[in-house]
Amino acid sequence: MEYETIRSAVDAETEISRSRFLTRLERVTTEEEARAVIARVRSEHPRARHHCSAFVLGSDGRIQRSNDDGEPSGTAGAPMLDALTSAGLHDVVAVVTRYFGGVLLGAGGLTRAYRSSVADAVHRAERVRRAIRQEVTVHCSYDVAAQIESEARRRGYSIGQAQYSDRVAQRFAVSRGEIAPFTELVAELSAGAAEFEQGAAEYVDLAG
Structure with a gap:
């Protein structure tokens, strides 16, 4: 059974309605490694309001987790996870750090912002089978x-x-x-x- 992951870490940034979304993709193989990446990103941006995350592990992608980290339920982690699974990537964690810009995006706007942030990082990544x-x-x-x-x-x-x-x-x-x-x-x-x-x-x- 073959699967795809990323060759190396990727960083991407986008600004939507004055909020900054910083995305980190890293290759991991265990939940412990994924949570360590999330903790490290959080420590790198202590002033940010949210550090939302999602990861897919295993050759079959059976282990999938996501976290909204204070954003309205279902508006961050789930769309981030969808971006990873839609791309067919396994053994990868995505963390999106949001610096709030003062403009409320609404549930739909947040969902689109978090999904597109991860999709952009995935597009930049070098993939490996x-x-x-x-x-x-x-x-x-x-x-x-x-x-x-x-x-x-x-x-x-x-x-x-x-x-x-x-x-x-x-x-x-x-x-x-x-x-x-x-x-x-x-x-x-x-x-x-x-x-x-x-x-x-x-x-x-x-x-x-």
């Missing part, structure tokens, strides 16, 4: 390692960290259906000299 991949470590000589890495990169395999000693231990992230073709490729390039070690299957960022 994630999928389950099997970690495969290839142990081989230095000259063969360079050939394997070059060909693996050309074919779109995710390349991880390498360790160097008398030989190279290069990590790759391979889909389950590609393990056999990948090992055949490595065996061919190394003339059967490379050794394989399979690790855990986990979600990784996909290249491109």
